[in-house]
Amino acid sequence: MYQIKKDRLPELFAAMAGAQDLFLPIRKADQTNYGLWTEEVQVDLDTLKTVKSGKDCFFPQSETLYSCKNEDGKLSIDPAKLTDEPFVVFGMRACDVQGLKVLDNVFLNDPVDSFYAARREHGTVVAIACHEPEETCFCKVFGIDAANPASDVAAWFVGEDLYWKALTEKGERLTESVKELFTDGDDTAVEEEKKQIQAIIEKLPYSHLDLSRFTPEKTMELFDSPLWEEMYQPCLACGTCTFVCPTCQCYDIKDFNTGSGVQRYRCWDSCMYSDFTMMAHGNMRTSQMQRFRQRFMHKLVYYPANNDGMFSCVGCGRCVSKCPASLNIVKVIKKLGGEA
Amino acid sequence: MERAKELLTDGTVVRVLGWKQGDLGYNPEPAYFNSPEELADFVYDGFCGANLSKYMIQAGKMERNTLVFLKPCDTYSFNQLIKEHRVNREKTYIIGVGCKGTLDIDKIKNAGIKGIESISQDGDMLKIQTIYGEKEFPFDDALLERCTVCKGKTHLVYDELIGAQEGEEAGPKGNRFEMVEKLEAMMPKERFAFWQNELSKCIRCNACRNACPACSCLKCVFDSNKFDSAQKANVDTFEEQMFHVIRAFHVAGRCTDCGECSRVCPQGIPLHLLNRKFIKDINEFYGPYQAGEDTDSRAPLTDYMFEDVEPSVVTERGGKH
């Protein structure tokens, strides 16, 4: 365990950023999102949840896959360069880290998505324990411990100090590179902090949702529930929930004509959008009810069926605070019988 | 709510569109109630910000009549939709509900109030129970921006009123064009930086468009696969600006300034400023006009009059800075 005074954090950031790109929560135009650290940015570690999750750093909202040129009828393809430089993501929370594991199951399973894999390989994550969890949080439901973020490095803010503990080899390497800024830390304060966090989490209104009903065997029963028809009604069919979600991984592949060639890029997509399943000859999900159902069935039933019961939700609560119509996965879970 | 029960029971309407109690004290959702029993969950408080006029576009296509609760400013949107033949007035029973202003939970949270369990009003103050103890927050400071420049407390279209007082003085009322004027006074470079900073946060979730009562197209041009600026992703920063600018142009002269776009934006982009710029320009060029104020006048942008400004006004103004 190491320790550094909060007011020396700029030095820590500068040291890390000196050796590699450093991404962390940055306040810009009244909102906090992950961004690249420079001396000018306003780092914001007080906001519990960034608007977009840190998934951006590993699975960007849009990225070029390859460029294509057509010269006199001859095509040439130039694949985009994979990330080959190390980088650090500082400030993720336990839920966001679990979000990456959900994505890993998708992108790192055969056939491996090399764009994502390269970023995962080169990225080191420093996750911070949640000093003051909020009412929208329900990570506990998914077995996540916000007091013990399981990433490369776990960190805790206690009083005027940041405590730092490497948990993986990557984390050790990062720690080694900035060690001279740290002093040796004592576990006591951190243990106390952990207890406090866990006590608060117990009291959170969503901490005791019951997910036992959501099993693969119940697929058809849940799918056919008449409650979807009622639940989806306020849904405006925007993509807010999908785009702020740390586990949503659906993407689209599109072309951008640069004038001198074509960039084929992929970008986040949303199953809430009407054209998500649109084909030249028809659409298999014609109503918003069907699209709404797909999103939640995928998170609560389909994904777990393929991933040993791991849910594709980490309880970060971003959809809870961001949905324009105040719908969210918690309301769905409760409605379908998951009220504690 | 009692009145809604009566109207449901006597068959005047078959469904009620209102707001349903949420589970956090500040997250009620728009909801249809189909029976008097379901109305038990009905709620109306400062967090019922959603403008239900938007939902009436769909409800108008459903069978039989719908009862809808509209706040004063929501009625401007409803009127505008009548004008555009997007809602069915005959199939709508409107109860105008009084409004003391709608609240922005983010303003409360940004003040560092976390772990909210319940919120109640006590005079000018909001009493907020949190896991971290009881907190207070001034009601007026929690108002959504749109409510600080309230259009007034008068319902423009309704079948009956509940809790509303005709001609009641609007709440805090500032100059809604203040920020627009500030932006106009900026040097182009500075103004560009302002918008770039704001719009670079956009995640293209389309919440602004989907919540907007003026965005009533069955299929949006941004949903076309044949269009390079299709939804979902920004190829570059230029594009994210284009999405919002094109949208603002499309609702120009029809936007009632209901403020839903800014309310729903997950990134807190002050989108209403783009619309207000258009409103301000229209007012200056064609005389004061408030979209949604009536259902039969001709809109300034579709009406041609001898006194209309010449297109050259653009270049003339452009020369100012």
Place this chain on the structure above:
Amino acid sequence: MGECTCGGNHKSDMLIPMIGVITDIRTETPDVKTFRVVGRDGKKLFEHMPGQCAMVSVPGVGEAMFSITSSPTNKEFQEFSIKRCGSLTDVLHGMNPGDEITVRGPYGNAFPVETALKGENLLFIAGGIGLAPLRSVINYVLDNRENYGTVEILYGSRSADDLVQLEEIQQVWCKTDGVDVYLTIDREQEGWDGHVGFVPSYLKEIGFTTDKKVLVCGPPIMIKFVLAGLTEMGFTKEQIYTTLELRMKCGIGKCGRCNIGSKYVCKDGPVFRFDEIDELPPEY
């Protein structure tokens, strides 16, 4: 989908395509053309199994999944029978031999020609462009004739002009021993002396015995009635295979749009047995 079969031809990722050269284009019907594709080196792009698909693209226009209609036993090239029905297929239909496209694949599972179907009597039922994926199996079976029992093919289309691969059907399939071909068109037409009527009703008229496995592909409505007909005739769902078509972008079970229940049609399908489909939410 098992071991990579492209022989290191793909670059760093399954999403990066190969360049394919169109060497031949046959006009099958007024709106279907069959494209023959090889790599720039004149060789086959990759090996595949019958029923598998590939992503074909014209950069700047789009990319879409098409079933490979040629048989794996063909060692020279791959063929795609493509119906003109959208922006990408419009452009493809306007292309000429020598033009280049991009191809990636093969994707998805295949008809179990080496396992569950081996040694069995086979009945193929296809409607319209639905013959495209089945043609790959039929030719595979005919090229490995000794491994299979009787082969019956029931194929129908809107009109005689809409029958795909008619030349091959008449010149090859009809002339192969132990192969019975039944053709039908929806409405009477001058110059057509064959059967007239929809595929499902013709199916019942012929009245096949149930000692066989059935492979069906065609428009959803035809599949629905064929399935009802087969069930009536005593076939079980375990005997019937089909191939689904959904919107796909990645082809490798990640982009999410062909997800039905816990399955991804591009990866777990497109070939499904009907009892498997029954377990899926009805969203195909």
